[in-house]
Amino acid sequence: MLIPHPLLGLRDAEEFTYLGDASLLDRPDPHAPDAAQQFYEYQHLRDNPAGIHRELWFHEQGDRSWLIVTRNTLTHEILGAELARDAKGAKA
Amino acid sequence: MRYSGFRVIKEALTGHKGWKPIWRNPEPQPAYDYVIVGGGGHGLATAYYLATTFRQARIAVLEKGWLGSGNIGRNTTIIRSNYLLPGNEPFYEFSMKLWENLEQEFNFNAMVSQRGILNLIHTDAQRDAYRRRGNAMILAGADAELLDREQVRAMYPWLNFDNARFPIKGGLVQRRAGTARHDGVAWGYARGADLAGVDLIQNCEVTGFRIENGTLKGVETSRGYIGAKKVGVAVAGSSGRVMAQAGMRLPIESHVLQAFVSEGLKPFIDGVITFGAGHFYVSQSDKGGLVFGGDIDGYNSYAQRGNMAVIEDVAQGGMALMPAIGRARLLRIWGGIMDMSMDGSPIIDRTPIQGLYLNAGWCYGGFKATPASGYAFAHLLATDRPHDTARAYRLDRFERGYPIDEKGMGATPNLH
Numbered sequence: 245m246l247i248p249h250p251l252l253g254l255r256d257a258e259e260f261t262y263l264g265d266a267s268l269l270d271r272p273d274p275h276a277p278d279a280a281q282q283f284y285e286y287q288h289l290r291d292n293p294a295g296i297h298r299e300l301w302f303h304e305q306g307d308r309s310w311l312i313v314t315r316n317t318l319t320h321e322i323l324g325a326e327l328a329r330d331a332k333g334a335k336a
Numbered sequence: 337m338r339y340s341g342f343r344v345i346k347e348a349l350t351g352h353k354g355w356k357p358i359w360r361n362p363e364p365q366p367a368y369d370y371v372i373v374g375g376g377g378h379g380l381a382t383a384y385y386l387a388t389t390f391r392q393a394r395i396a397v398l399e400k401g402w403l404g405s406g407n408i409g410r411n412t413t414i415i416r417s418n419y420l421l422p423g424n425e426p427f428y429e430f431s432m433k434l435w436e437n438l439e440q441e442f443n444f445n446a447m448v449s450q451r452g453i454l455n456l457i458h459t460d461a462q463r464d465a466y467r468r469r470g471n472a473m474i475l476a477g478a479d480a481e482l483l484d485r486e487q488v489r490a491m492y493p494w495l496n497f498d499n500a501r502f503p504i505k506g507g508l509v510q511r512r513a514g515t516a517r518h519d520g521v522a523w524g525y526a527r528g529a530d531l532a533g534v535d536l537i538q539n540c541e542v543t544g545f546r547i548e549n550g551t552l553k554g555v556e557t558s559r560g561y562i563g564a565k566k567v568g569v570a571v572a573g574s575s576g577r578v579m580a581q582a583g584m585r586l587p588i589e590s591h592v593l594q595a596f597v598s599e600g601l602k603p604f605i606d607g608v609i610t611f612g613a614g615h616f617y618v619s620q621s622d623k624g625g626l627v628f629g630g631d632i633d634g635y636n637s638y639a640q641r642g643n644m645a646v647i648e649d650v651a652q653g654g655m656a657l658m659p660a661i662g663r664a665r666l667l668r669i670w671g672g673i674m675d676m677s678m679d680g681s682p683i684i685d686r687t688p689i690q691g692l693y694l695n696a697g698w699c700y701g702g703f704k705a706t707p708a709s710g711y712a713f714a715h716l717l718a719t720d721r722p723h724d725t726a727r728a729y730r731l732d733r734f735e736r737g738y739p740i741d742e743k744g745m746g747a748t749p750n751l752h
């Protein structure tokens with residue numbers, strides 16, 4: 245699999261370490277009244293879709309940036325990649 | 337149909353014209369007491385024990401493809417009970433004991449072969465860990481032996497003992513472990529269940545659940561609606577997809593694991609060898625092919641095929657351990673979808689929906705569990721109480737803080 249790194253171009257997925265669903269960026273508020281429940285769901289439950297999946301890849305053997313890669317889990321086709329930093333910033 | 341040596345000779349002399357299909361191909365009934373979703377090893381074993389040991393009736397197994405088309409027919413056939421944690425080891429040892437009597441139980445040749453498994457040791461820390469694991473195994477009634485380097489050499493003199501990074505310092509061996517013919521296991525349970533009156537319904541995909549006021553009424557399928565008092569889901573790699581139809585999110589990610597078979601070679605590997613440090617394990621089939629594998633690919637997948645990088649990694653591990661196989665050619669590679677759970681251990685439990693039960697999270701190690709998983713799931717379905725050896729496999733253990741994390745990796749499914 246080749247990942248289209250927004251800064252470095254096409255890179256072999258082998259240079260990356262995989263973490264999982266990009267929802268891991270949305271850390272719950274630890275002060276929320278139901279924080280324990282939210283953290284349980286955040287850490288343990290997954291949508292685990294068969295199809296389009298937004299997921300975190302760390303460019304460990306490269307520029308050490310975190311990417312959000314959009315990939316089809318049925319075909320392994322990679323549809324796009326963005327810097328996690330940008331995606332997170334856009335939301336805040 | 338009964339099998340005997342006499343029957344085989346008779347059929348050989350009469351052109352094999354007397355063999356018949358060994359299970360019926362029934363039309364689905366409008367309703368059942370028990371519907372098992374998934375005709376893999378676990379689903380078939382569950383139906384078998386429900387109908388025989390637990391004497392229940394009106395049971396159907398719904399399989400979206402053909403029986404045994406999932407992981408039960410894709411695994412590398414290793415059976416063992418060499419776990420460490422108290423939540424796991426008694427369950428897997430119960431499974432080992434069921435394996436030991438399986439062929440007599442369902443009168444079918446599953447080629448259960450207790451050829452032993454050897455886990456290699458390369459460091460003092462690993463030896464300590466394996467000593468502890470061996471003791472845990474013995475405490476749970478399993479067998480374990482710690483071997484030194486020379487004892488391992490006596491078993492497999494051609495291993496590379498002096499690899500610079502991972503020299504072999506010894507091993508943990510479980511002699512009662514081994515392999516079984518995976519398809520034979522599915523067929524044996526299928527035939528036994530069919531003989532006990534279970535309807536095995538193939539080409540029948542479950543597409544939804546009918547739930548009223550939190551209680552399950554039945555399942556929507558590609559062959560129409562089927563009512564059910566209790567539904568047990570055992571769909572392995574498809575668990576997330578199927579349970580999403582009941583509005584549930586699971587502590588599970590689906591990942592791909594690859595397996596490899598070489599051309600046939602003369603017998604030289606008597607048992608199973610695992611080289612965990614090098615991401616490689618191997619056994620030799622009765623036909624002579626080396627059956628081997630390594631780690632999962634590591635990213636979410638439903639593709640039933642993996643990528644080149646892992647193929648390379650596994651081949652390198654094999655070459656580091658046993659240079660003798662360097663010129664053997666690979667014949668086949670395939671992949672299966674693993675239901676990787678958040679702690680690497682399985683789930684056999686009820687769900688918050690009344691009448692809906694879940695058997696999932698088997699990761700890459702559910703083949704060895706097939707008999708005990710079926711037995712324990714049937715126990716739960718029939719009695720609404722967990723089987724003694726499966727009490728720890730609760731769905732809510734993550735929420736309550738009781739994970740069963742053999743590898744100590746935390747909630748990262750691709751590291752278990």
Ligand SMILES: Cc1cc2nc3c(=O)[nH]c(=O)nc-3n(C[C@H](O)[C@H](O)[C@H](O)COP(=O)(O)OP(=O)(O)OC[C@H]3O[C@@H](n4cnc5c(N)ncnc54)[C@H](O)[C@@H]3O)c2cc1C
Nearest residue numbers: 374376377378400406407408411412414542672702703704
């Ligand atoms: C390459 C590989 C190597 C392995 N090696 C080992 C090993 O050496 N030792 C070991 O112990 N374990 C091993 N495993 C793991 C083991 O194979 C699995 O954990 C186990 O087979 C899973 O249980 P099962 O047999 O019930 O699954 P499956 O056979 O996958 O059964 C699930 C069934 O559910 C059906 N299904 C899915 N969705 C639906 C639906 N909506 N409606 C109806 N039916 C549906 C599927 O078609 C499938 O037939 C390995 C797995 C793989 C892929």
